[in-house]
Amino acid sequence: MNKKIKTLLQYLFFFGLGFLFIWLSVKNINQEDWKRIKDALNTANYYLIIPVFIILISGHYVRALRWRLLMEPLGYRPKKSNTFFAVMIGYLANQGVPRLGEVLKCTVLAKYEKIPADKLVGTIILERLIDAVSLLIVFGITLGIQPGLYTQIVDSIFNTPGQTEEKKISGLAILLIGVAGIILIIGLWMLIKKKTIGDVKTILKNIASRVWQGLGSIRHMKKRGQFVILTVILWGTYLAGGYIGFQALQQTQHYGIREAFTILSAGSIGMIISPGGIGGYALLIEGTMTLYGLQQSIAAAFGWLLWMSQTFVVLVGGLVSFGLLPWVNKGSQKTTHNIQKT
DSSP states (O other): OOHHHHHHHHHHHHHHHHHHHHHHHHTTOOHHHHHHHHHHHHTOOGGGHHHHHHHHHHHHHHHHHHHHHHHGGGTOOOOHHHHHHHHHHHHHHHHHSTTHHHHHHHHHHHHHHOOOHHHHHHHHHHHHHHHHHHHHHHHHHHHHHOTTHHHHHHHHHHSOTTOOTTTSOOHHHHHHHHHHHHHHHHHHHHHHHTOOHHHHHHHHHHHHHHHHHHHHGGGGOTTHHHHHHHHHHHHHHHHHHHHHHGGGSGGGTTOOHHHHHHHHHHHHHHHHHSGGGTTHHHHHHHHHHHHTTOOHHHHHHHHHHHHHHHHHHHHHHHHHHHHHHHHHTHHHHHHHHHHHHO
């Protein structure tokens, strides 16, 4: 298949998935529910967008500082402003085209800091790996402070309300079904690709080796402690954004840090599964908040309110960064041009 057609089909798939999530989010909302949503939004505390904006922008700046630390072992120390602008432009690009942002922020920084883009790609891969490990830790904390949450999730997805205990599907059964499904998929892949168990073991070993090497490279950083602190602060800003978001609606103001960890976990997955989290983020937040007894229509409104706040930050920050980047670097570009002429 032509590479361009394949890429186009991938983009259409992800956008189609996003619109499917939007439909799933609103399909059960009736006219009365829409009235409740309208009333909730009319009485929302929109002034909270100011502290949320500051917190999330600060989080993006922290991400830029952390990315900069990953470049130092390579011998590069780009300007903090340029690194931040590149990060925001990358986020902006991801709103429209999945994964384009990672490529674009490398090329943008490479252009203004004269760093080979191919060397930056490795830092992006390592950053994503660290984010994946961080997200697993967040999941662990979420389940650790709410031991019954996993059971609630299983019940809400797989069991009908009012069903007897004998007929309910247990968490262990779901786990076994999931493992069986993974084994089946691997088996089909082996048949299609004509691979052996030895090939699968080799692939898994290579993946594990790369993950270990990526995480191990942090040990060679001169500022390991600073890197870990920045990572904690980064995820702390995400957590704080959701926590403050609870104060936006009267119906959610009684929720606290436990629920904030849950929506951080669910929202992170929502941002991954669809471009810019469109549809997927709101749907998962909606499903999560109904576990805590929040009415579905209000949970949907809350999910979309959080998503719009984060998207607003990315749009404003990305567009401003796009305009400021060439302006801030105007002097340095002239200097480089004069040197080249000389």
